[in-house]
Amino acid sequence: MTALALTGVRFRYHPDSTDIINIKSFDMNRGERVFMFGPSGSGKTTLLGLIGGLFLPANGIVKVLGSDVSTMGHGARDQFRSREIGFIFQVFNLVPYLNVLDNVTLPCRFGRRVSSGFADATVEARFLLKQLGIASVTNSSVASLSIGQQQRVAAARALIGSPGLIIADEPTSALDADSRTEFLSVLFAQAKREGSSILFVSHDKSIAGQFDRSVGLADINNAPGRAGGDL
């Protein structure tokens, strides 16, 4: 079963504008770790919005874990996103008024189920924080964390409930080289344990070697002005 399957997907923000995304076909297998690279403005973030069901394509099918998110209603898409997709962003991942534990368990407030073997979301969150090496900040305010710690909290939030797909949008770009390597290794270890696939987008090709597969967005996106990745 594929984790992600895009078929003939086209997207534009306004009917009169040109396509931002035009992908004939792109697939990801379950448990696969895919590195997608592309310069700023190449449509990476828009693509992630389409996969997450935040935007609807003008044409085509976006299947995540076998379900076509583009045909779901609003509520169903929100539920599906909460249950099956974990997001990690570049920065500002966390809700500032919630502490670390509440940030990690946040998806469970909107429908994500707790992974089997855990009594409740708090127990799983504590486990993940420990696995990610930040158990000491469990009850801390997010404002007191370093960038590296914040990204690990974001990773724990993405991983809680073992969603089928983790979407990571340049999560390491604010980290130094050592932190980046460490972050990726703990993310991969936990994703493997949870059985989650990872779609990792970045403009930094230096980390591409740590993934199962590497894809250039410019190679699969046929949208005018985007293919060359010159925007």
Add this chain to the structure above:
Amino acid sequence: MSDILFLAVRSVWHRRIPTILTMLSISLSVALFVGVEKTKDATRDAFSGAISRVDLIVGPRTGSLSLLLYSVFHVGSPTHNVSMKSVEYARSRPEVNWVVPFSLGDGFRGFPVVGTTPDFFERYKYRDGYSISLSTGHVFAGDSDVVVGSAVAQTLGLHLGDRVVLSHGHTEDGDGFEKHEDHPFELVGIIAPTGSPLDKSVYVSLVGLGEIHRGLGGIGEHDGDEGDSDKHHDDHGSFEEKDGKLVVTSVSGFFLGAKNRMDSLNLQRTINTYDGDALLAILPGMAMGELWKNLSMFETALSVVSFFVVVAGVLGLFVSLYIISGQRQREMMVLRAVGAGPSAIFALLAGEALCLVAGGVVLGSGVMYIGMNILKPWIETKFSVNLNVSGIKSQDLIFAGCLLMVGCLVGVLSSVKAYRSAMHDGLGTKF
């Protein structure tokens, strides 16, 4: 829903300083609105409640407003007097139940002195039929007794038994032209606060008022149309000395109570066409309405102030919520990413706005009601205005409801803005 409440409580606590400032700004506008409205009501009530259960006010022929102003509010003075014959004529009418004459014109340290009969305290009512009651002492019995209003006693620190020297003539800034040192009065009673001009007046008997004018040119020869040479004595009636005793020959006017209120109009016509004296009888209610209509600009001005206070409050609320929503764009995006639907985001932002406004309304109303209750005695004494702070009026509820609706609307608008921004930026990392 409990999850939204959980987020809302933490969000409000996280932004407690701007939240408190916004709430204070709302509460300030609510307090100002309530304050202005209460002042408006109190002023209107003080006006309309200044006289009650008096069917006619009769004085020398002049303007009806002028008669009302000097007889009830002790503002201005009569240009002529009403002879006691006219008073007796009115009293003799079969439709008339009672007549209480009064004379004005003297002052006591800035407060108007009213010469009248003890009946005044029984017949004259205020605020929908409230009787005059004395907080201490008794109504004047002798011609050297004086009864003062509560504000007079409090302002001047008067107590029962104090010696009171009235002034000849009444000036706004204090004493009159000449003090009647030779006829001091003794304070025998203090009127309980009424929130009407009674509080700021001094009451003596008609003969007592005459006594202080013995030897000052106020007896006998001045009874009305004597010209301007001694205009003051036209103000407070005139007197004659008979067998060593003073007899009142004219007064400034009189209050009249009919046996049947339905007769008031006929009586008014009868008195206005009386041949013996040039009299004017007015219906207090109608004259009061006419006066208030003339003063409606004052009320309109207060309403305009109220309106702009509300507009300022709503604008302040809108600006602060709008700024806050702009700052929350990223947070909304994170919430969307973890599965929060539009309804959850609307509920969160609109709920927070609603709580903010509700808090402001409760705080503002509470502060104003407590403040008014604390200031009530001082305001009553100082301005003779009775503040009715206990009742919540329908307009208060309408105002609170409007503010809550505006708060909710602003909350929804700001959440639409935040949601649209979050959608537009998608999962982007830029602001």
